[in-house]
Each structure stands twice: as C-alpha cells, then as structure tokens.
Amino acid sequence: ARPSDGPPPPMVEELTGRERDVLRRLALAMSTQEIAADLYLSVNTVKTHLKSAYRKLSVSRRNEAVRRARDLGLL
Numbered sequence: 130a131r132p133s134d135g136p137p138p139p140m141v142e143e144l145t146g147r148e149r150d151v152l153r154r155l156a157l158a159m160s161t162q163e164i165a166a167d168l169y170l171s172v173n174t175v176k177t178h179l180k181s182a183y184r185k186l187s188v189s190r191r192n193e194a195v196r197r198a199r200d201l202g203l204l
Contacts, residue, residue, distance in 0.1 A: 140185055140201065148182040149203065151175055156195045156204050 154164045
C-alpha cells in the first residue's frame with residue numbers, strides 16, 4: 130500500500146483517449162463486455178486498453194486502476 134502522506138508518483142506515460150474512455154467506464158463498475166458494447170469495441174480490444182492503462186498506472190487490478198486514476202485527477 131502507498132503511504133497516504135504525499136502525492137502519488139507521476140505516471141511514466143500519458144493515457145490515450147481510448148484508455149481514458151475505458152477507465153471512466155471501469156469507474157462505473159461496468160464489465161468488460163459492457164464497456165465493449167458501450168464503446169463499439171471488441172472485448173479483446175477493451176482488454177488490450179485495460180492492460181495498457183494498468184501498465185501506465187503501475188497497477189494490476191481494476192479497483193487499483195480506478196483509485197490511482199482518481200489520485201492523479203484523471204477521473
């Protein structure tokens with residue numbers, strides 16, 4: 130867990146617009162299938178965007194990604 134006494138470390142690489150779109154829907158607790166349908170993408174494409182966003186945010190889980198994005202002011 131990250132200490133709460135300071136800002137989160139900066140991201141190494143910016144999220145793309147599509148990664149942000151996927152992340153916003155992730156914050157709404159949408160499933161991968163629901164995100165795909167909402168954005169007119171395949172499930173595999175959504176998974177690819179999620180993996181890339183997780184890497185850029187240095188996280189490995191959905192809830193961590195949402196928390197980190199909020200900490201960084203992305204959501």
